[in-house]
Amino acid sequence: MVGATDISCVFCGAVEESVDHLFVSCDWISPIWYRVSRWLGIEYVPPNSIMQVFESFFGLGVGSRVQLGLILVWHAVVWTIWTSRNDMIFVGKSSTVDDLMDMVKLSSWKWFIGKNPDSPCSLYEWENPDSPCSLYEWEVQPILCWSSKTR
Numbered sequence: 205m206v207g208a209t210d211i212s213c214v215f216c217g218a219v220e221e222s223v224d225h226l227f228v229s230c231d232w233i234s235p236i237w238y239r240v241s242r243w244l245g246i247e248y249v250p251p252n253s254i255m256q257v258f259e260s261f262f263g264l265g266v267g268s269r270v271q272l273g274l275i276l277v278w279h280a281v282v283w284t285i286w287t288s289r290n291d292m293i294f295v296g297k298s299s300t301v302d303d304l305m306d307m308v309k310l311s312s313w314k315w316f317i318g319k320n321p322d323s324p325c326s327l328y329e330w331e332n333p334d335s336p337c338s339l340y341e342w343e344v345q346p347i348l349c350w351s352s353k354t355r
């Protein structure tokens with residue numbers, strides 16, 4: 205049970221919760237960044253802080269659509285971890301790393317579609333598994349989606 209005075213990390217319960225612990229260095233959370241890096245096909249560098257992750261994502265593909273895509277995924281990961289933390293505290297619902305990765309992929313894909321209504325991933329094509337930006341394609345190789353040209 206998490207009491208009002210309990211400030212330990214909800215995921216591992218071992219350490220006092222801090223932003224960098226919660227989002228990055230918690231043993232329970234750190235595999236997510238590893239898996240996100242592998243998913244995106246970028247080099248994994250074990251981060252020390254959430255800003256360091258942001259900066260490393262921000263530094264890749266500067267000024268390009270790839271950079272925007274990486275930032276979008278960064279936001280999706282942070283949002284997913286925060287949502288999962290709150291679910292744990294307020295609803296008592298726990299998730300696995302696999303669950304969180306599914307949430308990251310789904311939410312980032314939805315945000316990408318929402319931000320790019322004119323992209324080749326238009327409404328009709330969401331449903332089409334052969335579209336360059338179906339959820340399936342996004343899960344397999346998101347960089348292809350955000351680097352594909354708009355019509």
Ligand SMILES: [Zn+2]
Pocket residue numbers: 213214215216217218219225226230231232
């Ligand atoms: Zn922890």
